[in-house]
Each structure stands twice: as structure tokens, then as C-alpha cells.
Amino acid sequence: MKYSLLLNNQRVEVEAPGDISLLKLLREYLHLTGTKEGCDVGECGACSVLLDGKLVNSCMVLAAQAADREVITIEGVCLPDGSPNDLQQAFIRYGAVQCGFCTPGMILAGEALLADNPQPTRTEIREAIAGNLCRCTGYQQIVDAIEQTSLSRKEKKGHA
Amino acid sequence: MESFETIRATSVSEAMTLLNEPGLRSRALAGATDIMLLLRHDPHYCDRLVDISLIPELRKIEEQNGRVIIGAAATFNEVMESPLVQQTAPALVQACHSVGAVQIRNMGTLGGNVVNAAACADSLPALICLDASTSILTPAGGQSMPVSRFVTRPNHTLLPSGGLLLSLSYPIPASGSRSAFLKLGRRNAMAISRLTVAALGRLNDDGRIAEARLVTGSATPSIERLAAVEELLLGEAPSDLLFNLAARATVAEMLRLSGRRWSSEYKIPALEAMTARILGQVFPLAAA
Amino acid sequence: MPEYRFIGKPADRVDALEKVLGSAMYIADYFVPGMLLARTIRSTLPHARIKRIDLSAALKIPGVVAAITSEDFVNHGRFGYPVEDMFMLAYERARYVGDGIVSIAAETESALQQAVDAAVIELEELPAVFDMTHALDPSSALIGEQPADAEGYPRGNLLNQYAVRKGDPAHELSTCAVTLEAEYSTMHQEHAYLEPEGALAIPESDGSLTVYASCQSPFLNRANLVKVLGLPEGRVRVIQPVVGGAFGGKDDLMYQISAQVARLAQLTGRPVKMILPREESMIASYKRDAMQMHIQLGADASGRLRASRIHALVDSGAYSSITPFTAWRSSIHAMGPYRYDACHVDTDVVYTNNGYSGAFRGFGNAEVCFAIESAMDELALKLGIDPIDLRLQNCLLPCDITAHGQKLGDDVGLAECLDEVRRLSGWQHKHPLYTSEASKAPIPGELRRGIGVAALFHGISLGAEGADFAAGTLEVNPDYSLTLTSGLTDYGTGSRTTFTLIAAETLGLDPNRFVMPRPDTNSAQDSGPTVASRATVLGGNATRVTAEQLSQLLNQAAADLFACRPAEIIRHGELFIGPGEEPASFEKVVDHARKIGLALSSRGRWSAPEISWSMQKGQGKPYFAYHYGAQVAEVLVDTGTGKVDVTGFWAVHNTGKVIFPQGAYGQLFGGIAQGLGYALMERVDFDQGYLQATNFDEYLIPTSMDIPDIQGEFVEKPFSAGPYGAKNLGETGLVPAAPAIVNAIANATGRRIRSLPANLERVLLGRDLRKEGSSTACKLGLK
Structure with a gap:
């Protein structure tokens, strides 16, 4: 079809x-x-x-x-010029990437959460990525990356 | 070449026509989360899937004549985020919340959960506890029956061939009612239920139990309100002793309905603990 | 400690950008023109004679191009290390459910499925062995091969035996004030890498083959391909694409898959790709071995440990794989990081038809650490001594002599780890509180808190398991970037970043100048297998040596430029400074080197310090050094249902200098998460040889909701033989996590669980319940 x-x-x-x-x-x-x-x-x-x-x-x-x-x-997800957006950059900076196989799905889960709930708690972040298995990281640095992105987006909004 | 076709219906009448075309094995498709698993092992499971998930009237959640009506294609997330359901049926909110994770709750539907009727379906104990009914359309006309009768045993319902589940509805519990749902899994998300319990309760003015409903999931082959337990509770004043008695009666019902199984040795104490706990949540103890 | 520019400083992973953008190429992402798809038909019986294979009907199906059996390989495709007992496709016998028998290549998935259905494979079921405790019974079916090979093993179903011998523990135990005797067991564990196995073979126009393989060790893969395809080494090139996790699990099965697609590509002259669906991956792949451990410990009344006697049984499954090495490692670590007057360890490794076992992060130590650290807690309870105090009283200290007779160096930092984890976790307050709560009569269904500790030591690199060296290359490119290679690969661990930082530090050049291409046997140097926590010390040292050589070349060029001696060159940032002249940039020095014809490339190799082990005496120096660590877990136990939540976790590890902090924490947290799964939920059940859980719906690994925020710290006592003082840490986070959690459960409930996993049933009832097994999941998964 x-x-x-x-x-x-x-x-x-x-x-x-x-x-x-x-x-x-x-x-x-x-x-x-x-x-x-x-x-x-x-x-x-x-x-x-x-x-x-x-x-x-x-x-x-x-x-x-x-x-x-x-x-x-x-x-x-990336910026129009092909460079990583802020969440993708945070994944790099906070060590949220190891083997990388879960990373695309994790980033989309993070974006879906932040669109819905711009200021999530760490528990809410954990819940939002609960359907995305990661065998490498133990999730902690992924939670860090999403949390930091939410904080920096809030700050940007505040300045805007 | 293709083992089946998928057609999107835009209205209920179109869906009914598509589902009832002679010579084709047709099935309604909502969230797809169960059907995709069937198709994976049997691509020839059916000839036609009729996608009903975008029919607006099947996604509505509304109040009518003292009942909350939930369209069969409303997703778990839509149900648990509905203010109407949150106000009237915390047990159903908690049950939907306990399903899978975000991805499954965004696609999976309440109607699909009921029609698939898995033994471990999380919504069934909550719906049955709410005295929910189904509204079904068949080529011969509409009909309605309680969820507890509609689901006959695991993976079996009374949905007639060519029929479509339109909605689920429950009477709004009397004011002062509390409801709750507990799930036990082997991990904290994406877990198949080992045991679930749903309960609804209300106290009268003198603090005695005026209404009590209790339903267990993943414990018995058919899911129903446990009348023997409810009778034991009615008219009594809430107490830990009473809850423990009721919990033991719940276990006795489980054993009566399903007999002893490999898991009974575990499920007996676990169900007893969960039942006592949920009764404590729906019947607050008077301040000592 | 010296101040470094790049080592230990924040850095980004070199491969993170392509991974967050979704552009990283994993094996399944390769689509090449004319590519055929391949599948392997696998045994649905646990032990069977292959009576007849008839592929004529399958080959007649339109779109089916080729099919192979063991007959299509040199010497039937026999391979394996250290025991050559495997075949690229099963020869004569299939020894486990999932053993590959026939591989088929076709144009489309549907043709492939039809061919699988049409292929005739007649199997005659043979008696099988599923209970490792009966594998050595004279009446048991023979799984291994006879006669013994040149190395002296295997002998029937006994694959090998290992021993550690110090003093006379039987005598010591008879005079100890307090003794403990207990039996512990661990289950198999599935690696559960998120990316299933896959390989793509491309026949080149010159008759050579290029194989892209999601494997850990491209050089071992090539060596096997050369052997079974009968091609010269120069005609087989193995490239490792981005690998989606391995944890030890992408060796043997990957060699088979690589050989299967390579042979099919040779026969058809077309590219052939095979990607395993998750079910096939779980059924066919090897697991962490299951173990049973009998432990006796003895101490005097003050808590001084005097003796340990340990007997362990290891289930290797149907093939040897690397289990002789994991079992040897388990025997070396079985007594834990403690001093004893006497210690005997005896380990038997046996064949069964329960799939097969192989390398998995922790490599034999996760199993014995669970046993000895549980036993230490049981002994502490008997002695009435705080579990951390008992460990501190007996733990290995700098310059101590181990039970193996090895004198340790000054890098030992276990006591510091124990002290620090006690402080971080609030142990002093929590342990007495939870212990007193647990001693009260239970209120039905109440939630109880508990806290538990476990310590570990873990031998660095292969130890006396094999030749231990690594090699690297460095080259300055025309655009002044540098290409760095290592024979040790990065399957998600971050080692490429570690190597880049070491090279940058050594050369005084910005890390962004370095490029590490995908591991390729045509450009990198063989460095042995990437297993057993080898990368940082072995690969890191090789990188350092390689960079030092290049640095000398650059200094030589700078000296020529400045007309001075190389020793007079001083470095500042990327600048080269000579006596009394304007500094020269890196680019200028490179230009000058080219002008004077000095080639700016280097090859370096580093061999590990000498080690030795006497199998006869059970004494020696099994590893050149050890990593140490201590972890504390806090749990909330639902005494009504047996549900355990891990609510807090602290880990302090003696790693030497941390080179890439982000990566080091990632390894630590990720290891702990796998250990948490091992402790509470992961179960590989074989029922009559049939795996029960074949996908992630049944095989449960921890989700983000099952793991608390972990607090990790490193005790950076420098390790003199490590690159910039670093030790390895890849495996170590996992190892003590399970005993720490199970010790916490015991602290909460007063009930000791001696078998993993500590699932709902074991926590609530004290014993496991098992559903009746079935062959359905396997048969469906292999259909």
C-alpha cells in the first residue's frame, strides 16, 4: 500500500x-x-x-x-542544522550514553516527558523512562541529563 | 502477498460494515498492543483489521445519568488523566497507571484490555469492582451486560462475532465512597501482575461499613466480586481484626474458585496481606 | 598526585554524538545492494544425534540461494578456546536447545521462513544431563567428548578442576571458637544486551571477505574465520561496527554467526546478513554459569578469621566456551579479600545440557562473591560483631600475603573503601536501628528496613588465564589530526575515550585532535580478547607507550627545528619550546618533521607484569594486582508479599587514578544495576534443557523504577603499573551488589536467603516455587 x-x-x-x-x-x-x-x-x-x-x-x-x-x-530531534539539541547535548555531557542502543528511544521518552511536564521530579523522570530498558548505565546519568535539560529550559524561558 | 489488510474506520457504522463483510475474518484493532503479539506468531490470524482507534465517539469519557461512560478506544493514559475518572474511581486510575509503561498506556485501550481478557489484565478487577458494564453493538442491535459476565474466563468473552465493544460504564459510587487498587509485580514497572486487588468501600454515619466490594486479579480463573467477603464486612466497624478476617476469607475464596496451584503457597499469604492492606485504605480506621 | 590536563577531567565520550543523533551504525543498520538474509535452524532437543539432513526441498523454494551444514567448513568448523569442543554448526551431535545445525541464505524473509519450514533435519534424541550435581555420576549421559585432549581435559563430563591450597583448614576449623557451614547457589544470568547479535559478510572482488560483526574481539573472530574457511589471514578482514552492549556475551555465538554468513557469502558471491531476533538470541547465546558453593568458615571469638574451606560446582553447560577461565577465576576469589591461616578451595566444572555458559561481567567472581560475602555476614551474626567491623578486622591490607601466597603491593585500599562506605551510607546509625527493629515481633504485613554490606577484590585482566598484552598505533594525519588504534575494542564501555585521553595527556595535544576508527583487523594490532576488565590497564598502557614513542619523534623534530638536543625541548600546552627561541606550534613541528623525512607514526605494545600459578600446588601469583571495593545497600522489605525495594545504594571502589570520570561512574552504576537484577529478579530457568524466558516480557531486568539513585566514590590510590596510576573497573560494580542487597534483606527480616535470585517467593517463604516448565517458548522462538 x-x-x-x-x-x-x-x-x-x-x-x-x-x-x-x-x-x-x-x-x-x-x-x-x-x-x-x-x-x-x-x-x-x-x-x-x-x-x-x-x-x-x-x-x-x-x-x-x-x-x-x-x-x-x-x-x-536535532536542530535544523543537524547539530544536537539541548537534551541530546545533555545526554553527552552527563554520560547518559554508553552502548547507545537505547539512546534514541530514551531521548524521545525524555522529549515526550518534557513536552508534557516541563519541571519533572527525578521520580517522574524515572517513571517516564520506565518503558525504556537500558542495560549499560543503571539509568542514573540518563535521569541527570533529563533533569538538567528541564532546568536549563526553565532558565531559558525565564530569560525570554 | 500481504497476510492481512488494515482499514481505518472513521465512524462506528463504517466499522460495523467493515467488520461484517462476508467471507473475511475481521477483527477490530484499537491500541494494537495485544494483536501485534498474536500477529507476530501467526500472521494469518485474521484477514482484516478494522482500526477503530481514531473514531471520536469511541474515545469520549463523559458522565450520563449518574454513570461514567468510557469509550472503548480511550487509552489507559486518557482514562487515568480524566478528571471525571479521577474524581469517581481512583481504583480505575491506579489500575490504568499500573499497566506497562508510558508507551503501552499511550496505545493500549481500556476496551482492548477487556476484550482481550487476559488473566492478568489490570483493568478488569477495578472495572468489576466498580460494577462496570459493557455496551456492545452487533449487527442485530445494541446490548449491554456487566463486565463480570462479559468476561467468562481468561481470554474468553461473550463478544459476538461481528460485534463491537463501544464503551464501558460504571455507576458513580455514592458520595463518601473510597476505592483503591493494589498491584504486585516482580518489578516496579513493566511488570505482569502476580496479584491485584481492587476494593471500594463506604461507611455510614455511625462509622460502620455500609458498602464493601472486593475483587482480586491474577488469583482466580473468573473475576468477580467476592460476595462472601463483602458480606463479612457489611455492617461491621472497621478494625485490623476485621480486615484480617476478611483477608483470610478472601484467600478461602481464591482457593475455592481456583483450587491449589504451584503458586498457592505463595499467593495465600501475599493475597492475605494485600487484602488487609487495601481494606485499610478504603475503610479508614476511626482515630483511636 | 601530579596535576593532569585531561586525565580525570570532564570529557565527552568520543562516540556519544553519533549515538544521540541516531546516526551510529549498528550491525542491523547495514543495508548493502544485493544483500541476502540468513537464518540458522537450531536444535529443538537438548541432546540429539543428527541422523539426516536433507535440504533439497528448502533449496528449491524460489528466493532461497544457499544452505550450509558443518560439512561446509574446514574440519567441520571445529573451534573453541581453551577447549576446542565447538563447531560453527553442530557436527554429529546437537548438545543444547538452540545449537545451530543448518544456515540458509535467501532473498527475502518469507523465502527464508519457507526454507526453514521445508528443511529436513532428523534428530535422534539422546539421554541428557540437566542436574549439575549428577553430571559426574557414572550413569550420566556423556556430554563432553572423549578422550581427554592434550591439555588433560575434558574427562567425560568433568571439564576441569581447580584448587587453592594454604595450610590445613580442616584442622584449623576443628579448633575455631566459632564456625559456619552453609551452602549457597547462583543461577545462570542472561547478558540482555539491548542489541541482539548480528553479522554481515561481504565477498570482495579479489576473493577476500570483509565481515562486519557485532562481536567483542575482532582478532579472535578473524582467527576462527581463517581456520574454518581455509583462507589466509590477509584475506579475511573483520570490522566491528558500533556494538550495542556485550558484557562478555558477544564471543562464541558471534564467531559462529560470523562464520555462517562468511561461508554463505563465499558460496553465493553475495553479501549475507544475519540478525538474531531476541528469542533466538536468548535461546542460542551463552549465559553466566550457575554455581553451587559449600562454604566453611572459622574464626576465633574475637572475630579473627582463621580458616575457610570451599567446594564449588560450576555448570558449564554443553560446551566449554571460556568457563575454564571463569571457573579458575572463581576459585581464586572464592575466599574473598581476607586473611586466613588456612584456606582450601576446590572447584569442579561440569558439562550438562543446560544451554552453555561463558564470559559475563564479573567472570566467576559475581558467583563466589555472593557466597563468601553472605557467609561473612552469617559469621558476623554468630560472633555478634558488626559486619563492617568483621570485614575491617580481616580484610587484605597493603603488603599482606593472600591465601594464594601472593604478596600484595601498596595499592590495596579495601579498608579505606569500607570506612568510606560506612560513613556515606549512615551505617553507624542505621545498622543498629534496623537490627533492633528486626528483632521485634513482626506486625503482619509491615514494611521493614534493612542495610547490608559486601566487599570485593577482583584480579585485574586475564591473570594466569592467558597471554596478556595489548598493542596500539598512532599516526599524524596530513590535516594534523591523529589516528589512534587499539586492538582492544569499545562495545559501549567508553574505552575509546579512555585511550584518547591517555594519548592526549601523554602527547600534550588536545583530545579533539584524535580520531579512533572502528576496530578493524586490517589497521589495528592484535591485542588478545577484550574481556575480563582488560581495557584500561592493558589498552591504556599500550596507548601510553605508543604515545610516548610518538612524543619522542615529535621532540626529535622540534630539536632539529630549534637546533638543540631533544632533552632540551619543553612543552607548554600544544607548544614546543626550545632554548631561547619563539615556541613552535604542533603544526610547525609536524611540517618540519615532514621536511626532514621523519615519519610521524608509532606502534607500541605493553605486556602485563609476570604472573604464575601452579595448578598442582594451588599457590602462586594469579593476578598482577587487584581492584578492591565495598558496597552498601538499603532495602525496604514488604513482609506481607516479599517485595523488596532497594531504597539506597552506596559504592566506594579502589580504582587507582580515574581517567574518564563520567565513564567510570557509568561503569559503576551500570554494573550495580546488573547486580541488582541478579540479586532480585533475573532468572534463567532451564527445564529439561529448555529455556523458560526467551524475551524481555519474561526475562526481567531492572527498569529505571527499580534502581535508586546511587552514590559512588573512588579511592584513587595510585597503581604503579597502571597508566597514570589507573586500575580497571568494568566488572567490579556488579560483583558485590547482589550480596550487599541480600545481606540487607537478611538484616530487615532476620531470614537468610542462600540462593539467587531473592525473588518474592524466597523472601516471603524462604524457598522458591517453580511453575511447571515447558518447551513451548523455545520451540516458538526457534520456529
Whole structure:
């Protein structure tokens, strides 16, 4: 079938089978490989994307369900010039990245949280990333990175 | 080439037409979180999926005639964030909150949880505790039945072929009621329930129990209000002793309904502790 | 301590940018034109004779291009180290559920699935062994091979035996005022790297092969490929893409996958890629070994430890893999970091049909640390001594002699770790409080607090397990950047950043000038396997030596420029200063070197200090040095349900100088998280050889909600043989976490759990309950 979606703020059209997951559509037909497959059963969160602004596991969404809707993947998080945004920079600075396989999903989970709740507590941050497994970091530096981004965004807003 | 097709319905009537086309095995698709797992092992599970998740009237959460009506395609997150549900049914809010993590709660729906009817479905004990009913549309017309009757046993419901669950509704509990839900899992998020308990209670003016409802999950093959326990509580004054008696009665009901299993040795003391605890939450003890 | 410019200072990981942008290329992200997809058909029986394989029907399916068996490899693809008992595809016998038998390459996934369904593999079920305590019974089926190999093992199902011998513990124990005797057990553990295994082989036009493999050790991979493909070394190139976690788990199975796609690529002349689905990864991959440990400890009434006697049994599963090394390491660490008058350790390693065991972070020490640190707490209770005091009274100190007869150096900092973790955690106040709370009669269903400690020592690098060296290269590029390589790889640990900082510090050049390309056997130098906490000390020293050599070349060029002696050159930042002249920039010195024909490249190699171990005497110097540490866990136990929440965690580790702090904390926190999973929830259940949990819905690892904020500190006592005084730390965070948590549970409840994991049932009932096992998950996962 022919899919049309608003992907990372661009209208895209692609021909692909009608019975595949959004994850497969993104990776194999749209060549956006930043979205990772870790379990294919909705348990690890490595394939997290934003669907109409909501965090979802793209392995648990049929591509057909995403048709004509807005999808943001990790490739759509950076600044227009391709450089990392503030949350991505915080992930680098606070050591939130080790093997990096969970990182795209974690960053999207962080963005989804901060859009919803700009001043989360550490517990709220932990809850917001609870569907994103990480085997390397023990999560602490990821929580640090999200917390620091929330603080710096607040400060920026205050100055604006 | 494709093992099934997916069609998005924009209205209930369109969904009904799509679901009832002769010669096709059709299934309604809402949050997809259960169906994707079935399709993974059996791509030929059905011929057509009818995506009902974006039909506006199936996402509504509203109050009508003293009942809260929740569209079947409302997601767990929408239910738990609804002020109406928060005011009237903390047990349901807590149950939805305990499902998976953000990703699952953003896609998974209350209706899907009920229709899939997993033995460990977190919403079922809360809904049954709230005396919730289903509203079903079939090609022959509409019908309604309590959730406790609709779900017959794990993974089995009375949803007729070609039928669509439209909504779930519960009567708004009398003022002064409290409800709660407790879940026990092997970790603090993304956990399958080992045991759940939902309870609702109300005291009369002289501090005695005027209403008591108790439902357990992941404990018995069919989920229902435990009448024997509720009777034991009614008319009594809340006390730790009473809660412990009720907790023991709850365990006796679990054993009566499901017999002894490999896990019974664990579930007996654990359910007893959880029951006593939840009763303490819905029936506040008078200040000593 | 000297002041450094880059070492120990805030730095960014060299590979973090591509990872946060989502542009880092993992193996599954490679799509090349004409690429075939491959899958391996695996045994659904725990032990079977391969009677007949008929692939004719499978090969007739449109889109199916090639299929291979063990017959397609030289010597049936036999490989393995230290025991050559594995095959690239099972030969004659399949020895565990998940053992690969046939690999197929096809154009599409659906053709591949049809081929898998059409392939005929007739298996004749053989008797199997699942209980390690009966593996050595004369009546047990034989899993290992006969006869013994040249090294003297294996002998039937006995893979090997290890011993430590000091004095006569039986005699000492008979005269001790207080003794303890207890049995402990640990389960297998799944690595659960978020990225499953995968490899891509590309046949080149000159007949050579390039293999991209998500493996830990590209050089070992190439050595195996050369052996089983019959190609000369120069014709096989292994490149490691970005690896999504390994923790010891991406060796043997990755070599098999690499060989399978390589052979299929050779036969078809096309690129072939294989990516394992999670279920296949969990079923086919090796695990941490399971162990049973019987411990006797004896002390005098004042708490002075006098003797330990330990007997351990290790389940290696169906193949040896690296278990002889992990088991040897466990025997060396089994008595813990304490002084004894007498100590005997005996370890038996056996074959069973429970999958197979191999390397996993902690490498034998996580298992025995759980046992000895639990036993120390039990002994402390008997003696009426505070658990930290008992450890402080007996722990190894600088220049002590260990139970192995090894005289330690001045780098030992365990007492400092114990003191500091006591202070950080508020132990002095909490331990007596929680102990007195636990002694009161329980109120039904109440929540109880507990606090527990565990200490560790961990031998650095391979020890007497194998040749211990590393090598590196450095080269100044035309654009004045520098290319640094190491034969030790970075699969998420941060070692590339550590090496970059060491090279920058040594050369006095900005870290941003350095580039570390993906590990590639064509450009890097063989450095042995990247396992066993080797990277920082071995790779770091090799980098330092390589950088020192280049630094000398640069000084030589500067001296020529300034017409002075190299020894007169002084460095300031990136500047080279000679006597009485304007300083020269790095660029100017490089230009001058080129002008005078001085090649600015270096190769360095560092070999670890001498070690020795006598298997006969059970004495020697097993490791050149040890890392020490102490951890404290605080828990809240729901006595109604057995649910345990870890509410606080403190870790103090004696690491030597910390080179890359962000990475060091990351290793510490991540290790503790894996140890927390090991302690409370992770279970690899084999039932009749069938794995019960095959994906993350059943195999539970900790989420962000299961781990508290951890407070970590490092005791930076410099280690003279380490680069800039550093020791390794990759494995050590994990090792004491489980006993610290289980000791805290015992403190809260008064009940001792001697088997891992301390799950709901064990905490509430004191024993485990097991659901009836089934083969369904495995059969579905391998379909």
C-alpha cells in the first residue's frame, strides 16, 4: 500500500506492504535506522517514536495505523542544522550514553516527558523512562541529563 | 502477498460494515498492543483489521445519568488523566497507571484490555469492582451486560462475532465512597501482575461499613466480586481484626474458585496481606 | 598526585554524538545492494544425534540461494578456546536447545521462513544431563567428548578442576571458637544486551571477505574465520561496527554467526546478513554459569578469621566456551579479600545440557562473591560483631600475603573503601536501628528496613588465564589530526575515550585532535580478547607507550627545528619550546618533521607484569594486582508479599587514578544495576534443557523504577603499573551488589536467603516455587 505521513516535519510517501509494523516501515522502507529493534514485543522501548506527539513503541504499532499521522523519530530531534539539541547535548555531557542502543528511544521518552511536564521530579523522570530498558548505565546519568535539560529550559524561558 | 489488510474506520457504522463483510475474518484493532503479539506468531490470524482507534465517539469519557461512560478506544493514559475518572474511581486510575509503561498506556485501550481478557489484565478487577458494564453493538442491535459476565474466563468473552465493544460504564459510587487498587509485580514497572486487588468501600454515619466490594486479579480463573467477603464486612466497624478476617476469607475464596496451584503457597499469604492492606485504605480506621 | 590536563577531567565520550543523533551504525543498520538474509535452524532437543539432513526441498523454494551444514567448513568448523569442543554448526551431535545445525541464505524473509519450514533435519534424541550435581555420576549421559585432549581435559563430563591450597583448614576449623557451614547457589544470568547479535559478510572482488560483526574481539573472530574457511589471514578482514552492549556475551555465538554468513557469502558471491531476533538470541547465546558453593568458615571469638574451606560446582553447560577461565577465576576469589591461616578451595566444572555458559561481567567472581560475602555476614551474626567491623578486622591490607601466597603491593585500599562506605551510607546509625527493629515481633504485613554490606577484590585482566598484552598505533594525519588504534575494542564501555585521553595527556595535544576508527583487523594490532576488565590497564598502557614513542619523534623534530638536543625541548600546552627561541606550534613541528623525512607514526605494545600459578600446588601469583571495593545497600522489605525495594545504594571502589570520570561512574552504576537484577529478579530457568524466558516480557531486568539513585566514590590510590596510576573497573560494580542487597534483606527480616535470585517467593517463604516448565517458548522462538 501507499503510505503518506508527516515524518519529522516533512510529508513523505512510500510504497510498502500493508501488514508491517511502523518500526519496519521506518527502518527498511524509509531508511531511518536510528529507531532500534531490541525485542519486537513492546518490552524494551528501543523503538520508541512519537506518534501525534505521544510516545509509542513502533514495533507495537501497525504502519497502517500511522498513515496520515505525524511521526517524530530520533532523526527529527536535532536542530535544523543537524547539530544536537539541548537534551541530546545533555545526554553527552552527563554520560547518559554508553552502548547507545537505547539512546534514541530514551531521548524521545525524555522529549515526550518534557513536552508534557516541563519541571519533572527525578521520580517522574524515572517513571517516564520506565518503558525504556537500558542495560549499560543503571539509568542514573540518563535521569541527570533529563533533569538538567528541564532546568536549563526553565532558565531559558525565564530569560525570554 | 500481504497476510492481512488494515482499514481505518472513521465512524462506528463504517466499522460495523467493515467488520461484517462476508467471507473475511475481521477483527477490530484499537491500541494494537495485544494483536501485534498474536500477529507476530501467526500472521494469518485474521484477514482484516478494522482500526477503530481514531473514531471520536469511541474515545469520549463523559458522565450520563449518574454513570461514567468510557469509550472503548480511550487509552489507559486518557482514562487515568480524566478528571471525571479521577474524581469517581481512583481504583480505575491506579489500575490504568499500573499497566506497562508510558508507551503501552499511550496505545493500549481500556476496551482492548477487556476484550482481550487476559488473566492478568489490570483493568478488569477495578472495572468489576466498580460494577462496570459493557455496551456492545452487533449487527442485530445494541446490548449491554456487566463486565463480570462479559468476561467468562481468561481470554474468553461473550463478544459476538461481528460485534463491537463501544464503551464501558460504571455507576458513580455514592458520595463518601473510597476505592483503591493494589498491584504486585516482580518489578516496579513493566511488570505482569502476580496479584491485584481492587476494593471500594463506604461507611455510614455511625462509622460502620455500609458498602464493601472486593475483587482480586491474577488469583482466580473468573473475576468477580467476592460476595462472601463483602458480606463479612457489611455492617461491621472497621478494625485490623476485621480486615484480617476478611483477608483470610478472601484467600478461602481464591482457593475455592481456583483450587491449589504451584503458586498457592505463595499467593495465600501475599493475597492475605494485600487484602488487609487495601481494606485499610478504603475503610479508614476511626482515630483511636 | 601530579596535576593532569585531561586525565580525570570532564570529557565527552568520543562516540556519544553519533549515538544521540541516531546516526551510529549498528550491525542491523547495514543495508548493502544485493544483500541476502540468513537464518540458522537450531536444535529443538537438548541432546540429539543428527541422523539426516536433507535440504533439497528448502533449496528449491524460489528466493532461497544457499544452505550450509558443518560439512561446509574446514574440519567441520571445529573451534573453541581453551577447549576446542565447538563447531560453527553442530557436527554429529546437537548438545543444547538452540545449537545451530543448518544456515540458509535467501532473498527475502518469507523465502527464508519457507526454507526453514521445508528443511529436513532428523534428530535422534539422546539421554541428557540437566542436574549439575549428577553430571559426574557414572550413569550420566556423556556430554563432553572423549578422550581427554592434550591439555588433560575434558574427562567425560568433568571439564576441569581447580584448587587453592594454604595450610590445613580442616584442622584449623576443628579448633575455631566459632564456625559456619552453609551452602549457597547462583543461577545462570542472561547478558540482555539491548542489541541482539548480528553479522554481515561481504565477498570482495579479489576473493577476500570483509565481515562486519557485532562481536567483542575482532582478532579472535578473524582467527576462527581463517581456520574454518581455509583462507589466509590477509584475506579475511573483520570490522566491528558500533556494538550495542556485550558484557562478555558477544564471543562464541558471534564467531559462529560470523562464520555462517562468511561461508554463505563465499558460496553465493553475495553479501549475507544475519540478525538474531531476541528469542533466538536468548535461546542460542551463552549465559553466566550457575554455581553451587559449600562454604566453611572459622574464626576465633574475637572475630579473627582463621580458616575457610570451599567446594564449588560450576555448570558449564554443553560446551566449554571460556568457563575454564571463569571457573579458575572463581576459585581464586572464592575466599574473598581476607586473611586466613588456612584456606582450601576446590572447584569442579561440569558439562550438562543446560544451554552453555561463558564470559559475563564479573567472570566467576559475581558467583563466589555472593557466597563468601553472605557467609561473612552469617559469621558476623554468630560472633555478634558488626559486619563492617568483621570485614575491617580481616580484610587484605597493603603488603599482606593472600591465601594464594601472593604478596600484595601498596595499592590495596579495601579498608579505606569500607570506612568510606560506612560513613556515606549512615551505617553507624542505621545498622543498629534496623537490627533492633528486626528483632521485634513482626506486625503482619509491615514494611521493614534493612542495610547490608559486601566487599570485593577482583584480579585485574586475564591473570594466569592467558597471554596478556595489548598493542596500539598512532599516526599524524596530513590535516594534523591523529589516528589512534587499539586492538582492544569499545562495545559501549567508553574505552575509546579512555585511550584518547591517555594519548592526549601523554602527547600534550588536545583530545579533539584524535580520531579512533572502528576496530578493524586490517589497521589495528592484535591485542588478545577484550574481556575480563582488560581495557584500561592493558589498552591504556599500550596507548601510553605508543604515545610516548610518538612524543619522542615529535621532540626529535622540534630539536632539529630549534637546533638543540631533544632533552632540551619543553612543552607548554600544544607548544614546543626550545632554548631561547619563539615556541613552535604542533603544526610547525609536524611540517618540519615532514621536511626532514621523519615519519610521524608509532606502534607500541605493553605486556602485563609476570604472573604464575601452579595448578598442582594451588599457590602462586594469579593476578598482577587487584581492584578492591565495598558496597552498601538499603532495602525496604514488604513482609506481607516479599517485595523488596532497594531504597539506597552506596559504592566506594579502589580504582587507582580515574581517567574518564563520567565513564567510570557509568561503569559503576551500570554494573550495580546488573547486580541488582541478579540479586532480585533475573532468572534463567532451564527445564529439561529448555529455556523458560526467551524475551524481555519474561526475562526481567531492572527498569529505571527499580534502581535508586546511587552514590559512588573512588579511592584513587595510585597503581604503579597502571597508566597514570589507573586500575580497571568494568566488572567490579556488579560483583558485590547482589550480596550487599541480600545481606540487607537478611538484616530487615532476620531470614537468610542462600540462593539467587531473592525473588518474592524466597523472601516471603524462604524457598522458591517453580511453575511447571515447558518447551513451548523455545520451540516458538526457534520456529
